Amino acid sequence: MHIRDLPYADPGRPDVRSGPRLLLWLGRNQLGGQLKALLWGVVHMSSVALFPLAVGLTVQAVVDRSGARLALAGGLMALFGALTALGDTMLHRAAVTNWITAAARIQQLLARKTAELGATLTRRVAAGEVVAVSTGDVEKIGWFVEALSRFASAAFTTVAVCVALVVYQPALGAVVALGVPVLTLAVLPLLPPATRRADEQRDKAGRATELASDTVAGLRVLRGIGGEELFLSRYRRASQEVRRAAVRSARMWALIAAVQVLLPGLLLIAVVWYGVGLARDGRMGVGELVTVYGMVTFLLFPLRQFEEIAMAYSFSRPSAQRAARVLALHRTASPEQDSEGHEGALTGDLYDPATGLLAPAGEMTAVVCGDPDAAGLLAERLGGHAAEAGEGVPSVLLGGVALDAVPLDAARAAVLVQDKDPVLLSGTLAELLDVPCSGAVPAEAALEAAECRDALDSLARSSAAGSAGPMAARITERGRSLSGGQRQRLALARSLVTDPEVLVLDEPTSAVDSHTEARIAEGVRRLRHGRTTVVFTSSPLLLDRADRVVFVRDGRVAAVGAHSELLRRDRVYHAVVTRQTDEESDRELVESTTPAAGEQIEESA
Template sequence: MRSFPYPLTGSPDLRSPARYLLWLGGQQKATLAAGILLGTVWMASQAVMPFVLGRALDEGIIGGDGRALFGWAGVLLGLMVVQAVSDTATHRAGVSNWMQAAFSSVRLVGDKISRTGDALPTALSTGEVVSTAASDAFRLGEVYEVLTRLAGAAAAWLVVTVLIWQTSPVLGVVVLVGVPVCCGLLLFVVRPMQARQREQREASGRMTAVGADTVAGLRVLRGIGGEHIFVGRYRDKSTVTRDSGIRVARSLADLEASQVFIAGTFSVVFTWVGASLVLAGDITPGELVALYGFSIFLMTPIRAAADSVARFIRAHVGARKIIAVLSVDANVAESPTPVPAPPPGGVLVDERSGVVVEPGLITAVVSREPAESTDAVTRLGRFEDAVLAEATVRWGAADLRHVPLADIRARIVVSEAAPQLFSGALRDQLDPHGRHDDDAVLAALEAASALDILDGLEGGLDHEVTERGRGFSGGQRQRLVLARAYLTDAENLVLVEPTSAVDAHTEQRIAARLGEARRRDGRTTVVVTASPLLLRVVDRVVFLEDGRVSAQGSHKDLMTSSSTYRNVVIRSE
């Protein structure tokens, strides 16, 4: 059992689709070389068979030499065995090259998706990314499978040219020049097909994007009765994709018809010239049989060239799409001048807003506009370097922009307002790294008031979560994500509106258990909320106006001293 793909070395060359294809081929040199060698043996064994058959006819049957006949028959049998074995091996090598290239591209796209954060969906639609991983990568892999047959066909063309030259230099020149000319004539059909395939790929991407958006918002659409609008949009995009696909199919049909016509014409001309040479007495009947066999075989290189060109066009279009995904830069990058992370207990300071997060405390950030408080605390997680370029965030004595990302991600965890769950076992969703036993997982669920969710699942912690957790309600997803945040055991945990989708009774239980879940080992917690149920249990409240700290203290003191704060909280309540 072999695993695909093999390890990749170096960074992909994204300067052009051709360079990317070359780089990808360089990652599998051994299997490509083996495939090309086997393909050459396979095609060459086919190319020699008409020559052997002609010799058997001339020397064995017409010449009446039984030993020669049996000798050439043995050679023919040996060539058949070689052809059968090399055909199987060539196919295996070709599929191996195909899978390596396709899965390598899928791995690169997957790594890019996991590392770019919000940058990728901002630059490309979800449907476009899905089409790239699900379709373009595998179309791209076809190139390396067809390359083995193309190399073998080219080698066989040279072998046939040499064998025919020995019989007739005139026919040798016809083969040497005629086959490349026939392949070149196919370019007149290929050029419009390339543009049509690019158009079809763009239409397919837009259709997939509409489909992904519709599925993601299906529950809301049904609730407001608007699903028919999106169905109509999808129908329109699907019609455009279908029409563009029909145009591509026409080009493929033209290519197929052209290669049959060109190869057939070449075969007729070649056979006519050979028959004329027999009538003139320049070649023997056995050589005529060999030439007829060659004429049939020479259709193979022309067909291989046409098939290769069609696949190269698809791969070129697919590589361009993969490059578009891989070229998206993440919003954050490692600093060229890194500084060590501070020791545990470092103060977090957002200088733009003036928010200071003291270690070991539960701090709430409140503002009239929720976006202001969310922006302030998410800067603490360093998700966008462009944002931090205009504002400094200090972690202890260190500028957060220069702290290694691994340290930030391990010690500062931000749980955003829009919770995300993925498909897989619930246990793996809650504890992705598998660092906790079931008792710890259950304790986190208890702290998030989510044990009732577990009671309703037949498989318990082994329950298979559907994509994006669509099997759960919004409040259930929010509580599960809160339990997942607790299980990170992060030194600094930022919770953005952690109870916005739950009822008041559940929120009261979460608030009562928040301190128990976080007030140990000096852990620091920041909560963005205006809920009085949560504000009553925090250690400190920071109130923002126009993005700056205007007041701070306990919830009780601010309710007395700040009318603006009181109005925000009362409105929330």
């Protein structure tokens, strides 16, 4: 896999049972790149390790006054130098390619999972964690993948050097062969506390990121209530906790780095002291001593790779665990069920077995829930996300077909759910309304039904290309230049343009005045004639124009009928819709059902 071939046509199905299994899955999918990096790493490190041999031969040739061996040693030095440069360059190229391709694979998987789950993703995973996984965690996972091949080549070269030293100079080689494993294992007791401190730092950093993202998202509200300083102080405390945790983690890793310098230094001193004694006794030459010294010095380089792989794994393991947790989220149907598909278009009545809610085909059904959060969850369920209600809850049925048992594209094409806080992406109005659609609803008709005239005028005034028409007007990020009601109505127009078989609207007019709301209710009813529309609302204006009203209480359908009928006969429904207390509702119902004084006299007569 080359960087120029990205993105992947199919990033594959990851092993998300745990973080280490996800890392192993990444490694298996990069086997060719890892072997290439391993090969170039061996070339690079072997050339560095053999360079002292050429230096030793040079020294011995000078001592022996041999011009031929001096020329040979010079040629070896040039060869090893060239191989070192080539191996280092190609190793870096291959390792960075592994890093980038692994990160790209994870990012593609996260993007695919985000598209699959939609708005339910942030209901099940904090938004700050999603941001952390898709940015910092992806980088740490890529770091481990990149370091793995360099560690493998360092381990292979270290073993080869130890064996070569035992063969070349058995006395000193035995000292080195025994000392290197001790050096490698010496830092193992320090790794668990270092890992714990690193985990603590990442947890605190994740909480601080989540706090920051939530604060930015609610900045307008915070300014309205004067709460900026309160949340700023909270973030200041969280960032200081992150700083202290980072310092504690850095101290432990600094200790590990110090041990990795101290112990090899002691080994080097021991080898030199022992080697000088052997040279003094005539048991080895000066050139041989220089060669052994150079090779032992080289061993300091691969030992640093051992430290790096330990650090990379300790950082990437929890990152991979978080990524696996996000990637493990799925719709309630198994992948096998999801791939079976469903022949033909999904049509018919929309029915939720969990609540008993029925939305007949071709009608406008209004749903009243006393709890706004419950309404939002039920709206998501109607879009085929049965997992939001918990394990074991049956899927919503459309024409008798379970939505979570059909391919995701088919479910999304059949049922569109507009969240109560829809997002407008930056771009022109034409780009906003350029969505997958049936083509039966023109953009102009949708804008008219959603009462977007003032929004169009506002966009035209603020746009530099005002003369080009409102469709060329630009919308700023998240529609921040528009009012809340204007954003809501433009989002409604976008949903109407799509013209799905079933349109689910969650509080589509909560930010508009009553006169505009009445016109929107008429416009939506007219434009959606013959299509199934479900509106979650407690607005009397919308409820009065619905074909039927369903009252959901405590997770079950409590009453079904016309709005006026439910007002008369259901006390709880009356209280929810009119926003009255129970006592006020009871008194109003008694007054509406008690005959007037004049009527009582006539009846008694």
